[in-house]
Amino acid sequence: MSLRAQRGVATREKVVAIARRLFAEHGYEGTSIEAVLHESGLSRGALYHHYAGKDALFEAVLEAVEAEVGRAIVASVRGVEDPRQALVTGCLEWMRLAGDPVVRRIVLIDAPSVLGWERWRAMEERYAFGMLKAALQAARAVPEEFTDLHAHMLLAAINESALLVARGGGPEAAEAALEDFLRRVLGPTP
Amino acid sequence: MSLRAQRGVATREKVVAIARRLFAEHGYEGTSIEAVLHESGLSRGALYHHYAGKDALFEAVLEAVEAEVGRAIVASVRGVEDPRQALVTGCLEWMRLAGDPVVRRIVLIDAPSVLGWERWRAMEERYAFGMLKAALQAARAVPEEFTDLHAHMLLAAINESALLVARGGGPEAAEAALEDFLRRVLGPTP
DNA sequence: CCGCGAAACAGACCGACTGTCGGTCTGGAA
DNA sequence: TTCCAGACCGACAGTCGGTCTGTTTCGCGG
Numbered sequence: 001m002s003l004r005a006q007r008g009v010a011t012r013e014k015v016v017a018i019a020r021r022l023f024a025e026h027g028y029e030g031t032s033i034e035a036v037l038h039e040s041g042l043s044r045g046a047l048y049h050h051y052a053g054k055d056a057l058f059e060a061v062l063e064a065v066e067a068e069v070g071r072a073i074v075a076s077v078r079g080v081e082d083p084r085q086a087l088v089t090g091c092l093e094w095m096r097l098a099g100d101p102v103v104r105r106i107v108l109i110d111a112p113s114v115l116g117w118e119r120w121r122a123m124e125e126r127y128a129f130g131m132l133k134a135a136l137q138a139a140r141a142v143p144e145e146f147t148d149l150h151a152h153m154l155l156a157a158i159n160e161s162a163l164l165v166a167r168g169g170g171p172e173a174a175e176a177a178l179e180d181f182l183r184r185v186l187g188p189t190p
Numbered sequence: 191m192s193l194r195a196q197r198g199v200a201t202r203e204k205v206v207a208i209a210r211r212l213f214a215e216h217g218y219e220g221t222s223i224e225a226v227l228h229e230s231g232l233s234r235g236a237l238y239h240h241y242a243g244k245d246a247l248f249e250a251v252l253e254a255v256e257a258e259v260g261r262a263i264v265a266s267v268r269g270v271e272d273p274r275q276a277l278v279t280g281c282l283e284w285m286r287l288a289g290d291p292v293v294r295r296i297v298l299i300d301a302p303s304v305l306g307w308e309r310w311r312a313m314e315e316r317y318a319f320g321m322l323k324a325a326l327q328a329a330r331a332v333p334e335e336f337t338d339l340h341a342h343m344l345l346a347a348i349n350e351s352a353l354l355v356a357r358g359g360g361p362e363a364a365e366a367a368l369e370d371f372l373r374r375v376l377g378p379t380p
Numbered sequence: 381c382c383g384c385g386a387a388a389c390a391g392a393c394c395g396a397c398t399g400t401c402g403g404t405c406t407g408g409a410a
Numbered sequence: 411t412t413c414c415a416g417a418c419c420g421a422c423a424g425t426c427g428g429t430c431t432g433t434t435t436c437g438c439g440g
Contacts, residue, residue, distance in 0.1 A: 002408075004415090029304075045403095046418045046419070053399070150371060153351060157344070184374055198388070237389095238427095
């Protein structure tokens with residue numbers, strides 16, 4: 001890679017890291033481009049050279065977070081043979097990860113509003129949701145024709161659990177409830 | 191009621207109605223206070239006399255929508271004796287109502303981001319979520335200690351169904367899937 | 381009937397923010 | 411060495427949310 005391209009990549013990574021922190025702390029609306037510029041030492045022109053606008057920057061941040069979470073979930077189910085158990089394990093891991101304020105605020109709260117539900121869903125499809133759907137298919141726990149819709153509903157339920165953990169009451173109760181919920185949806189173990 | 195108070199109420203209702211349409215069409219960020227002022231013919235001073243800020247106006251709009259939806263759901267389950275069936279009926283009705291773009295955009299997509307998840311949840315508690323929780327308790331389908339958390343997860347799942355209907359594929363599939371999902375969570379009919 | 385307080389309303393104004401645009405600098409290919 | 415594309419710069423325009431200082435209008439006690 002040429003020195004120029006390297007510099008470009010480094011700049012983008014730096015900006016995304018800073019924006020990620022600010023978006024998580026103050027939300028999308030509460031974060032000004034100027035703050036990102038100030039903290040990164042970059043100029044307006046430079047930032048707008050790399051990203052078309054504030055929403056494009058947010059999308060880049062979202063993609064980075066989703067990719068990171070995706071890797072963590074894959075790692076958590078490595079070695080689990082039973083597809084049903086892998087599903088439960090992966091879901092619980094996702095719930096724990098979504099307990100991170102960064103994930104909560106960026107992925108679950110702001111993303112649908114900023115990008116619009118369609119673009120948000122398309123992003124999720126490539127990460128968390130895609131994996132859940134595949135796992136649900138492998139487990140063969142629900143009728144074929146419902147796989148897609150049930151995967152959506154399950155993911156929404158899991159996300160809600162993650163948000164509830166932050167409310168208080170500790171993660172133990174939420175984990176127990178989620179596991180019970182999952183086993184109900186998946187049906188009796190064969 | 192005095193003439194002055196009447197005028198105030200009328201003004202608020204007018205502004206809320208206009209803001210509701212604009213928020214639903216263009217989202218919270220995409221709607222400017224100026225647009226609301228222009229369409230309502232009101233002045234800045236007048237609007238800020240009634241609402242502390244843009245988010246307060248949004249909250250008023252949200253409350254109006256929630257109240258309306260709440261009344262519709264109550265009406266839909268009137269006459270249904272079996273609590274379990276009432277639960278299913280009410281959920282399906284909520285899913286249909288949430289198919290309305292106004293409800294989708296305002297209640298499901300923008301509200302958590304604009305008001306923050308806590309304030310949004312507090313609002314839902316007084317309307318849709320409160321009813322769902324009560325119904326779940328009456329049906330005695332899930333363990334006592336899980337009622338609250340399961341109600342949250344269920345509501346999230348239902349909301350997701352509503353958003354999926356808008357994506358396409360028609361409401362029939364979503365309704366069938368939701369009903370199947372509900373019956374799984376509620377367990378076998380006693 | 382008068383006048384006073386308060387609510388409703390008006391609109392100029394301010395600071396902050398996003399996005400644009402012409403221009404500069406530099407790495408690397410020709 | 412020449413030259414161009416991409417990285418970067420910063421002044422500027424336009425918009426928006428919110429504030430502030432009046433002005434009008436209603437209700438009510440004197």
